[in-house]
Amino acid sequence: xxxxxxxxxxxxxxxxxxxxxxxxxxxxxxxxxxxxxxxxxxxxxxxxxxxxxxxxxxxxxxxxxxxx
Numbered sequence: 001x002x003x004x005x006x007x008x009x010x011x012x013x014x015x016x017x018x019x020x021x022x023x024x025x026x027x028x029x030x031x032x033x034x035x036x037x038x039x040x041x042x043x044x045x046x047x048x049x050x051x052x053x054x055x056x057x058x059x060x061x062x063x064x065x066x067x068x
Contacts, residue, residue, distance in 0.1 A: 019060075023053045 006012045027050040034042035 019057045023050070023057060027053050 004011075004015055006015055027046065031043070031046040031050050034046045
């Protein structure tokens with residue numbers, strides 16, 4: 001994982017947009033296909049994976065705010 005220095009609100013905004021794009025790219029297609037196919041089990045699994053990716057991104061931000 002690449003380390004990014006966030007020194008301003010603008011840097012943070014750009015980082016969040018990039019992370020959101022990465023999450024949607026990696027998780028969104030499977031979620032959309034499950035929804036289209038009306039497959040409840042696949043929908044639940046892909047929704048959980050999407051939620052996990054979002055949670056991981058949030059934890060990534062908070063971990064970066066904590067001094068070691």
